[in-house]
Amino acid sequence: MIEIENFRLYSANELNRLGYSSNSLTDLTRQKAITRLQRGFYIIDDEFDELELIIQLFPESILCLNSALYYYGYLQTKPREYAVAVDKSHNRNKYRHNSLPLKAYFRDDKYIRLGLHQSSYRGRTINIYDRERTICDCIRRKNLLDHQTYQAAIKGYVGDTAKDINRLLTYASILKIQKKVELIMEAWL
Structure with missing residues (x-):
């Protein structure tokens, strides 16, 4: 051998x-x-990088919510579970995992590819929602985040020099949450 x-x-x-x-x-x-x-x-080793394995095992998944927030530096602590968005047509059993802290959100969303961005992590290509889509998802799915994470997301985005408010408002309009986003951004900007 x-x-x-x-x-x-x-x-x-x-x-x-x-x-x-x-x-x-x-x-x-x-x-x-x-x-x-x-x-x-x-x-071969228990000391593996969970995110790198998730990227390898589930290349079709998209990092979202708290995972994307952590990737962009809006959260200081690594999430307990990596959140990924997956098309509803994918096999749910594939994403049930004992070894990896993974939370898959199956979306029948016609907008699943909106804001999809490819980035690099340790030399591997990852699918991740861009900053604006991530913030829209945080606002749309506020109930999935604790209050502290939600506040850190908004505060992190507002302070981010790479933010694109026009893109954020475009996504908000497409996702039908424009009024909510405008109210929140007015309060912070």
């Missing part, structure tokens, strides 16, 4: 090609030499 690298995600097929049978993978999992993340995917 060939030596496998730590901190790398492997598919079961890759490990089979390297000489590890299904039985040996089961034994290694029991011995805690490897961690089974989900059916068909393994990692």
